[in-house]
Each structure stands twice: as C-alpha cells, then as structure tokens.
Amino acid sequence: MKKIGLFLTYAILLSSCTLTLEQLFLLPEPTQTPMPASTITSTAALTFTPITPTLTFTATPTLAGIKTNTPAPESTATLSSVTPLILITPNTPTPAMEMKGFLAVNISHKEFYNKSECQPSSVRITVQASDPLGTPMVALFVRFKTKTSGATSDWTRIMIPAKDYSGTFTHDLLPDEIKSVDFYHNSWVQFQFVAYTRDNKEIGRTGIFSERLTLLDCVPIPTPTLSPTPVILKP
Secondary structure, rough: HHHHHHHHHHHHHHHOOOOOOHHHHHHOOOOOOOOOOOOOOOOOOOOOOOOOOOOOOOOOOOOOOOOOOOOOOOOOOOOHHOOOOHHOOOOOOOOOOEEEOEEEEEEOOOOOOOOOOOOOOOOOEEEOOOOOOOOEEEEEEEEEEEEOOOOOOOEEEEEEEEOOOOEEEEEEEEHHHOOOOEEEEEEEEEEEEEEEEOOOOOEEEOEEEEOOOEOOOOOOOOOOOOOOOOOOOOO
C-alpha cells in the first residue's frame, strides 16, 4: 500500500508539470478566440490598353483664282524658231499702230451707208498732227477691202489743207469719193494719213487702219401708207 501511494504521488507531480493550473484544479479554461486568418488577396496588375487616336482628315479646299506666271519659252537663235507674223497667236500682244508725225486719229462712226436714204451716209475722220506749224496739209488715202476674200480696190487720195495752226485736220468722207464704190458691198473701208510740208515733202505717215470702218449697202424699208377710207353715202 505504501508503494502504491508513492506511485500515485509521483504520477501527480509529473502530470503537474505538463498541466496548467486550470487543468490541475479542474478549473474552466478560457476559450481562445480564433484569430482571423489573414487572407492575402492578390490584386490583379493594372493593364494599360493604349488608345490609338482616330485620325480625322479634312479635305483641304483647292485654292483657285490665283494666276500663275507661265515661264516664257527660251528663244533660240535658230531660224526655225522664228514665228511668222501670220502665225502669231491671239495671246501675243499686237504691235502698236504706226503714228509717225501724228498724235491721234478719230472717226465719228464705225459704219455708214452708201446712199443718203440710210443714215449715217458719211463719216467724219479727224487726225491730229504732232507738229502743227510744220504740217500745212495732210493726205487721206482710202480704199475698199472685201470681208470675204480680202480683195482691195485702188487707193483714193484726198488732200486736206490746214484751216489754222492747231494741227487738227478733219474731213467728212462720202461714199462717192471712194473709187469703185459700186463694186464693193458691205466692205471694210481702209484709210491712212500722210503728212506733208509746204514743199510736198513727206514728214509723217500712219499705219493702215484696216478693219475699223465699214460701208454698208442701203436697203430702204418702204413705209406703209394708209389708204383712204371710202365714205359710204346713205340714201
């Protein structure tokens, strides 16, 4: 019995080393609150989607209306590059009218008729000499030129003496003064002035005014006349 008691005492002492006070004296043990498990949430890495801007193209208006200088072709010294006068294009400037010894030439009408029944039946041509004192007279040369074939008549010379020292010479041209007037119908009337000294020395000459004046055929339109209304006599 004594050995059994010692054994129990030894067992109790040994177990007390591993038991807590609550377990040794049969006290209630405190309940441990479980710690929340830490959850590591992995955050998805941010992804950057590149945004490509949409290019919008706006139609650029075409600039119009500005004139550009066209470089003139370089002229060469070869004979084949010379353009004959008859082949000059309309874009080529027309040479100025020759006005040696004169300042200006004026006409009152561009058209006149070959008969007095149609008006105007004459045209006043005026020329201004550049040397009034040294130009005592001028000559007016006139001829016809057809508009179809270009055939011309002979020149008609009309002398115009100076009336004063102003240098202004005027002449009223009539169709009957021009040679071969009966053979030309609706034709051009070409004219040219020549200046002379008192000794009949030529000191000036204009170019030929070719297509500035026209002589038209006069076709009178009959005027209708009213016939008298008969008088009815009542009996």
